[in-house]
Amino acid sequence: MVSIYDIAKAAGMSAATVSRALADNDKISRSSRERIQRIADEMGYRPNLLARNFRQKSSSMIGLITDDVSDELSGMIAKGVEQALRDNGFSMLVRNVHHDLDNEQSAIDYFADMQMDGVILADSTLDSLAEVPSTKLPFVLINRFSSAEEPVSIVCTDDFAGGYDATDYLIKLNHHKIAYINGPEDWYSSIRRLNGYIDALKKNNIPFHSEYVKHGDWFEDSGYRLALELFRSEDPPTAVFAANDMMAVGVIDAARECGLRVPEDVSVMGYDDRTIAKYVRPRLTTIQLPMFEVGQMAGQVLCEMITTGHVPDGKSTRLLVRGNVIERETTAPLQG
């Protein structure tokens, strides 16, 4: 490998001059600069970034901690993060921690030892126990919360608004008997979506019936079972809002099983807008979460923190990203 010393020798100048010339420093005369540049090209010089970064005490890399990149939403986040980082001259190291706090801590330690410039902690499926990570690196949280005192930067999808918008959309379709199949009770995101649901009912003067709220486990089958209960109850709902798309698919199955047509007899609303939402029949109306943009924002915020020297004003940044209702085929105005 050719180093700046080799170039220096070939050019009959010092390594310092070569370094500055290649950095296009204007302390070096134009003629020397061009000559050195040319020689470097001829010799096929490539800078050793490890050496440079080491000297500079910054790796120009940031670490992305995620539970599982192969999850569709996490993948979108990763893509957005990578995009923003690249635009800012950073690159992205990924570590899947599989819902394990020990893995997470060891990833953070590794990042710190590697002199990473920052960390993004994305979308922990463990959000019930999401904590502020212990690290001195600048970091940004995605869809996680912090109970700590210190200011943190967070980019989050707006679960409350999502719950509200979904419910409000169904109400606008004249539905009053709207059931909500939530995720597990102890998840923050579940709680926030539920609050959005409740708020939408209240704002529209629709009484809240606790029998209309069920808690699933995010999986299809729980949506199916709980919807069955709802459809077979005394006073079945005319619309069901599920807290994710998988459970919504289960709801559609349950409706079919009960001889109910979707959307004519019952409307179904999902959440997340995963790919499956476009492929099930009827196509699922759902809340789309712009995860790519969320990742991008998180990346951007982190880069700014790094560039400008950590936390802006020593204050927490909290970006709430609102999703959109994507109207497809599982919702329709209430008949009669």
Added chain:
Amino acid sequence: MVSIYDIAKAAGMSAATVSRALADNDKISRSSRERIQRIADEMGYRPNLLARNFRQKSSSMIGLITDDVSDELSGMIAKGVEQALRDNGFSMLVRNVHHDLDNEQSAIDYFADMQMDGVILADSTLDSLAEVPSTKLPFVLINRFSSAEEPVSIVCTDDFAGGYDATDYLIKLNHHKIAYINGPEDWYSSIRRLNGYIDALKKNNIPFHSEYVKHGDWFEDSGYRLALELFRSEDPPTAVFAANDMMAVGVIDAARECGLRVPEDVSVMGYDDRTIAKYVRPRLTTIQLPMFEVGQMAGQVLCEMITTGHVPDGKSTRLLVRGNVIERETTAPLQG
């Protein structure tokens, strides 16, 4: 930050000794080793990996080049790669190149400058023009081919076998009129799957009808349109095999539109086993590709190349991974 020199001072020994002690080198007496270790812990010493890697001329990182991590299959590959790398003490830098060869080249250059230990080039959607990358780094290709002389390592899903197995599965169900909706004609993977389809017909003494082979563009809608043509033709097929799951969903739509029941009147077979296959109704029978394992194997092979010093025997390694038929609800024995 505390360095080994700080520890050396505190311990009254030289930095060399500290370095060796922490590396658990047995040239250092047990007592010194323990004392140094203890002091390091007390001072909260963390090794600077950038310095270490720089000195060692190896970053312990490998680069993953992919078109788009947010694609489900690429995400699975990335997950498998990361797993294998971590097991071997490497970490993974990801770069999305979005089907752009310039991006790919610049990513490779960056990786080389960064002193990465290797590169994995995954799953180019551009496979028609997949070429051997120009790099001196050890690399492994995933689902790509090389037209070059030099030996390369490749991990690939077995498209021929996939095409064969899918077709054979339908034949075993007594179908003889089997249509195949392929991807674009100029994709290698399309060609190989088609050959598998043809071979299965031949082995089972079923005449090949070119009217039964159509070329789509991988998207749902092309599956729909081409299936419509098939179902409305003179002699409609009793089974349709689509070269991916998206097009298969289109086929199901077309069948429904033509008043054909799936699977009673027509069987439908997909390819890839994406998540949507489990969520469409009826659930899609398809060829499952173990992408996680593919990624893992590629990672493993690369780590071995790096550890043992590049290409084994100077010969190409070519691992072909066969998928499995996942029986679900869109296929059934031919009636009557």
Added chain:
DNA sequence: CGCATTTTTGCAATCGATTGCAAAGATTTG
């Protein structure tokens, strides 16, 4: 031309670790 400025360049230290070789210290052995 000589002195003051300005522009270019080089010296040498530095970042934090690792490592070959030699030296010092400890232990064994005849």
Added chain:
DNA sequence: CAAATCTTTGCAATCGATTGCAAAAATGCG
């Protein structure tokens, strides 16, 4: 007890760049 051997430690170089400061060269000006 001295010589030989083995164990433990330190010196100093090295990896490839960057950078503060000083020196050298070029230029300007009276």
